Amino acid sequence: MSLQNRIINHFTNSIQAQQDTMTSLGELIEFASQRLVATLLNDKKIITCGNGRSAAVAQLLSSAMLNQYERDRPSLPAIALTTDTTTITAIANDYHFDDIFAKQLRALGQSGDILVAYTDGNNSANIAKAISAAHDKDITVIALTGNNGGMIAPLLHEIDIEIRVPSDSSIHIQEVHALITHCLCDLIDHQLFGG
Template identity: 75%
Template sequence: MSLQDRIINHFSDSIQTQQDALTHLSEFIEVASQRLVVTLLNDKKILSCGNGCSATSAQLLSSVLLNQFERERPSLPAFALTTDTATITAIANDYNFDDIFSKQLRALGQNGDILVAYSAGSHSANIAKAVRSAHDKGLSIIALTGKDGGMIAPLLNEKDLEIRVPSNSSARIQEIHVLITHCLCDLIDHQLFGG
């Protein structure tokens, strides 16, 4: 297979995954945006977390909500639990890496907040522990997953929402997570500020 063929395959696979996601996930994305808007209208905050590339998606969500998406508007309360390296490394060193998000959630999460958890893989013990801590604190969860839902899907309850990308490829799942994040930010802006 030539290098050009490999490039074509990546684009073709990405386009197909986007089409599959559009077909299967658009209603879930709409509901997720509505839940996030209700959270914000109730003067609560959006917390997010993820590992590796999923951490960048969590940070994308919080940075866009705090700053702006595609238009000027007031800042919205969002915080990525992936950004404080001193805190993350201290928790990992003094306790366990599985505690890096749950320990922060126990301190920062409040009843009525929402946790947006990103997991492209199936072995995210720290995300699973964050989901449990969020439930203990009265937070609901929006989980962006892929593959078979991994460790996260079985932990979700009736107040939670899973948006599972129909793919087994981590690269495709992460691409769709970014697209879903952009959709959520646009839908939040539209519902809160019109236009």
């Protein structure tokens, strides 16, 4: 296969994953945005987590809340549990890597907050423990997953939301997670600030 054909295939597959997600999950993304807005209107915060490239997407949401998405507006409360390397490495060293998000969440999370957890592989033990810790603190979960939902889907409660990208490609799942995150940011701004 030529290099140009590889490029065409990558774009085509990515577009297809995005199209499939838009068609099947548009209403769920809207509902998730409404849940995030309700959390913020109740003076609670958004907490995010993810591993590897999913950590970058989790930080994208937190950054857009704390700073801005596309327009100047007041900062919104959000914390990315992926950013404090001293804390993450201390927890991993003293306890276990599986505890890096749950331990932070138990200290920083409050009833009524919302956890947005990103996973493309769906079998991340540290995400699973974060979801359990969230439930222990009466924190609702929005899980952005893919493929078949892996070990994450069965952990979710009825009140939680799973946005499962209909793809088995980690790369395309992550690309769609970033696009969903942009949609959520836009919908939050629109609902809170109009325009």
